[in-house]
Amino acid sequence: MFENLLHKIKSHTLSEEFKRLYHGRGEEEFKFLTLDSIDEILFVQFYEESNYEKDLLDLFKEYIQTSRHNAIIVKRRYGNETFAALGEIPENYTAIENGMKFKLNFLNQNIGYFGDMKNSRKFIESISKDKKVLNLFAYTCGFSLFARRGEAGYIANVDMSKSVLATGMANHQINGLDIKNISFWPYNILKAFPKLKKQAPYDIIIIDPPTHQKGSFIASKDYIKIIKKLPSLSHQNTTLLACINSPAFSKEELINMIESNTSFRFQKQIPNPEEYTNSTLKSLVFNIQ
Ligand SMILES: C[S@@+](CC[C@H](N)C(=O)[O-])C[C@H]1O[C@@H](n2cnc3c(N)ncnc32)[C@H](O)[C@@H]1O
Known part of the structure; x- marks a missing residue:
């Protein structure tokens, strides 16, 4: 199942533009997970507690060694907790959509961009x-x-x-x-x-x-x-x-x-x-x- 996930994530062409890499709700596996590419940040959200969290974060750490990302930020929405699994949570950061910038605050429940x-x-x-x-x-x-x-x-x-x-x-x-x-x-x-x-x-x-x-x-x-x-x-x-x-x-x-x-x-x-x-x-x- 992890290979499938990695395959899906890697199938996207990335740029500085925001891109949803995985939308759990519509998937067979990892329904509790969303994954976004926000320029150089990989943004992981867990909507429910799961035994797979650690393995998934290990997988993402391996993935970003060859992707454009240099940090992994994790939000546990079920526990209202945000932390950097790799790198740091930036104070000033933007999501880009069709060239338009949106200011983000990773510490908020919703970060400023849908x-x-x-x-x-x-x-x-x-x-x-x-x-x-x-x-x-x-x-x-x-x-x-x-x-x-x-x-x-x-x-x-x-x-x-x-x-x-x-x-x-x-x-x-x-x-x-x-x-x-x-x-x-x-x-x-x-x-x-x-x-x-x-x-x-x-x-x-x-x-x-x-x-x-x-x-x-x-x-x-x-x-x-x-x-x-x-x-x-x-x-x-x-x-x-x-x-x-x-x-x-x-x-x-x-x-x-x-x-x-x-x-x-x-x-x-x-x-x-x-x-x-x-x-x-x-x-x-x-x-x-
Ligand atoms: C789903 S978000 C809207 C997303 C937004 N249209 C966008 O394009 O990103 C919902 C917003 O509704 C606001 N809201 C909820 N109830 C409201 C009310 N009764 N009057 C005004 N704003 C309200 C919240 O503060 C929140 O910002």
């Missing part, structure tokens, strides 16, 4: 020219970076965490992107609809919420609340990108929820990057017809 949204961010870049964009659940503002590179006229990033928005603002700066006409609103979205309306209508609306964040957002009961507000935030030509990453929330359910409560109609699904085997992320585009 690679599964790569194709959706490219899509947003391609439609953003001169557009007014509302980026809900902005996190470190990945969509905003690509919207701005795509020459969006105005972007509102909304997230209840001030610290992720601060990283988001820094992400624009390290990429040389002008933050003029970009807002960073630290609101609880479920309570902020009157404020969101002030800049409405938007040409592009992005909804990329967590599935289950206790006390903040529970998709099964809260997603519908945002959908019901869409008419007051949009116009006849608004494009909606609605996302959900949960095995329990199907594509059909999300389409049905949106089509039965608004005039938005499903157009297409943005495919997930191929490395994310069997990912449960659904990224769906809607227009008003």
Whole structure:
């Protein structure tokens, strides 16, 4: 089984760009493991305790002798522990996606970058020219970076965490992107609809919420609340990108929820990057017809 894993890892062509090398959820073996190449760092995440941890780390130490990596950083998500198995945890480091830099903090539960949204961010870049964009659940503002590179006229990033928005603002700066006409609103979205309306209508609306964040957002009961507000935030030509990453929330359910409560109609699904085997992320585009 270790040979299989090594074979899979070695099949990727690497560069300084972020690359998921192994996505356990979609695999037969090592379902508890993800492995990312982040420029010169090999980033290992264990989602459950396992007897294979030591052998896997030995395997990775051997692998990096011939790869571009010079450090192995390990996150035990089940134990909330991060350590360097080789090298050091850098204080300043970035993940690169299509040439765009994202600041990382390896000590945080989520390090500042989600690679599964790569194709959706490219899509947003391609439609953003001169557009007014509302980026809900902005996190470190990945969509905003690509919207701005795509020459969006105005972007509102909304997230209840001030610290992720601060990283988001820094992400624009390290990429040389002008933050003029970009807002960073630290609101609880479920309570902020009157404020969101002030800049409405938007040409592009992005909804990329967590599935289950206790006390903040529970998709099964809260997603519908945002959908019901869409008419007051949009116009006849608004494009909606609605996302959900949960095995329990199907594509059909999300389409049905949106089509039965608004005039938005499903157009297409943005495919997930191929490395994310069997990912449960659904990224769906809607227009008003
Ligand atoms: C899955 S991440 C979003 C990922 C992001 N769209 C990206 O492209 O990287 C979820 C974010 O939702 C935020 N969040 C959760 N509940 C919220 C709420 N009720 N209002 C505002 N932000 C919320 C969290 O702070 C977190 O940053």
